[in-house]
Amino acid sequence: MTAKASSASTDAILLRDAAAYGLTRGTLRTAAWSAVSRGLYQRSEVARSELQRLVDMQQVLPSAAAWSHYTGAGLLRLWLPPLAADLGRFATLQPGATRPEREGLYVARSRARWCEPYRVGRVDVLPAPLLLGQLAEDLALIDLVVAIDSALHQGWCTVDQVTAAILPRQRRAAHLRAALALADHRSESAYETVLRLFHVLSGFSVTPQFKVRDVHGEVVARADLRIDGTTRLPEYDGADHRDRDRHHSDLRREKTLSRLGMDRYGYTAPEILFRPTVLLRDAEHACGLTHDPTRLRRWLVEVRRSSLLPPGRARLDERLLRYTNCRTRIA
Numbered sequence: 001m002t003a004k005a006s007s008a009s010t011d012a013i014l015l016r017d018a019a020a021y022g023l024t025r026g027t028l029r030t031a032a033w034s035a036v037s038r039g040l041y042q043r044s045e046v047a048r049s050e051l052q053r054l055v056d057m058q059q060v061l062p063s064a065a066a067w068s069h070y071t072g073a074g075l076l077r078l079w080l081p082p083l084a085a086d087l088g089r090f091a092t093l094q095p096g097a098t099r100p101e102r103e104g105l106y107v108a109r110s111r112a113r114w115c116e117p118y119r120v121g122r123v124d125v126l127p128a129p130l131l132l133g134q135l136a137e138d139l140a141l142i143d144l145v146v147a148i149d150s151a152l153h154q155g156w157c158t159v160d161q162v163t164a165a166i167l168p169r170q171r172r173a174a175h176l177r178a179a180l181a182l183a184d185h186r187s188e189s190a191y192e193t194v195l196r197l198f199h200v201l202s203g204f205s206v207t208p209q210f211k212v213r214d215v216h217g218e219v220v221a222r223a224d225l226r227i228d229g230t231t232r233l234p235e236y237d238g239a240d241h242r243d244r245d246r247h248h249s250d251l252r253r254e255k256t257l258s259r260l261g262m263d264r265y266g267y268t269a270p271e272i273l274f275r276p277t278v279l280l281r282d283a284e285h286a287c288g289l290t291h292d293p294t295r296l297r298r299w300l301v302e303v304r305r306s307s308l309l310p311p312g313r314a315r316l317d318e319r320l321l322r323y324t325n326c327r328t329r330i331a
Contacts, residue, residue, distance in 0.1 A: 064094035152185035
């Protein structure tokens with residue numbers, strides 16, 4: 001067996017290269033091989049990760065191409081709404097590049113000045129400032145801020161870099177700018193961002209990742225948020241807080257905070273989404289304000305538009321359907 005034929009036992013190969021691997025076209029069309037994309041085959045028994053599939057599919061893309069949109073965002077581990085498994089894969093080409101036509105592959109041509117792609121593993125990913133501009137076309141404000149926060153937190157880009165990448169007459173540029181104005185690199189999880197946005201959109205100034213210090217000035221804890229000018233520390237309590245050891249640690253931490261005069265208020269996702277009046281009253285109490293339900297107006301508008309609630313989720317799913325009907329566009 002030739003060296004190329006040996007490597008073909010693990011790597012996907014193009015139909016046009018079959019002879020170089022000591023294989024015939026007929027062999028590649030047997031049950032022992034599976035089509036990754038048109039003209040691209042892999043051995044059927046070889047299990048492949050999503051990253052390996054993208055490495056394989058990169059062979060059918062021009063050299064001036066990068067994974068983008070939701071595919072690129074997944075490779076950068078951005079915080080995204082749940083996406084359908086059959087959404088397909090997304091790539092963006094340098095202006096003027098020849099686009100491939102493949103089932104399950106959505107290709108966009110960039111209008112932007114081409115930037116050197118990020119290298120993630122063995123694949124190329126569109127730079128985050130351009131990628132976030134693509135996500136802005138589909139995502140509602142809260143979902144978009146969550147994605148931006150994750151990009152900022154991981155150091156993929158800065159707000160200034162995203163702003164500088166916005167093109168004249170770019171689709172939903174105003175929407176992207178509004179999300180950038182609400183973004184904060186200090187957020188450490190998607191629901192930390194959501195909890196922060198609840199307070200900000202309801203009119204409360206907050207500090208993310210607030211450092212709590214003891215009488216000697218030593219940092220003894222970090223809180224998800226502090227409502228500015230108060231001792232109130234709103235925090236998101238995810239599923240990990242139900243672990244027994246974590247619960248015991250939380251209790252010790254709460255006692256420490258209490259001794260220092262800080263009030264920790266933990267909230268779960270259902271409380272944030274379905275009991276916003278409780279959170280509002282808590283924040284108003286911390287600030288010494290009388291209850292005013294109109295403070296919730298902007299939050300209620302934006303959370304209903306987001307994928308966090310069924311109406312927004314249905315809206316996003318409907319928008320994503322357009323990618324199944326169009327294989328190329330100018331982005």
